[in-house]
Amino acid sequence: MKVDGTKLLEEFRRHLADHNLPATQQRLAVAEAVFFAGEHLSAEEVSRRVAKRVAVGTATIYRTLDLLVRAGLAKEHDFGEGFKRYEPLAPGQAHEHCICSSCGRVTEFANDRLERMIALLAEEVEFRPHHHRLEVYGLCRSCQQANPLARAR
Numbered sequence: 001m002k003v004d005g006t007k008l009l010e011e012f013r014r015h016l017a018d019h020n021l022p023a024t025q026q027r028l029a030v031a032e033a034v035f036f037a038g039e040h041l042s043a044e045e046v047s048r049r050v051a052k053r054v055a056v057g058t059a060t061i062y063r064t065l066d067l068l069v070r071a072g073l074a075k076e077h078d079f080g081e082g083f084k085r086y087e088p089l090a091p092g093q094a095h096e097h098c099i100c101s102s103c104g105r106v107t108e109f110a111n112d113r114l115e116r117m118i119a120l121l122a123e124e125v126e127f128r129p130h131h132h133r134l135e136v137y138g139l140c141r142s143c144q145q146a147n148p149l150a151r152a153r
């Protein structure tokens with residue numbers, strides 16, 4: 001989903017200041033990599049992008065990613081690949097994910113009716129939801145085209 005990376009970065013600076021954490025070059029570089037990614041990055045991909053600008057150890061990468069998640073500025077995903085992926089959190093932009101089991105590509109979709117429906121269904125069982133996760137696994141368009149047999153399944 002498209003997010004305003006500049007705004008998120010401002011909020012991150014504010015969050016750091018509020019918690020008496022120095023806005024180090026390393027922290028800002030990790031945050032920028034996530035905020036301006038436009039896709040769901042693994043920690044390794046974040047680390048590769050950051051390395052082009054500043055030297056950051058793996059521990060700092062993970063700690064900063066954790067910090068972004070706890071600050072509510074990024075979302076952590078587990079798409080069953082054995083590692084996590086991160087995306088900037090856009091308030092009010094609820095969306096779901098389709099994950100290709102062949103190439104790992106993540107496609108997003110958003111639907112207001114679906115979001116309302118999930119809230120309604122939860123209410124019906126007297127549940128008060130604070131968040132949910134919907135993941136659809138299958139084959140993306142290019143993998144279907146690359147393997148016409150798979151499409152029939």
Ligand SMILES: [Zn+2]
Binds near residue numbers: 103140143
């Ligand atoms: Zn695919």
Ligand SMILES: [Zn+2]
Binds near residue numbers: 001040095096108
């Ligand atoms: Zn997403």
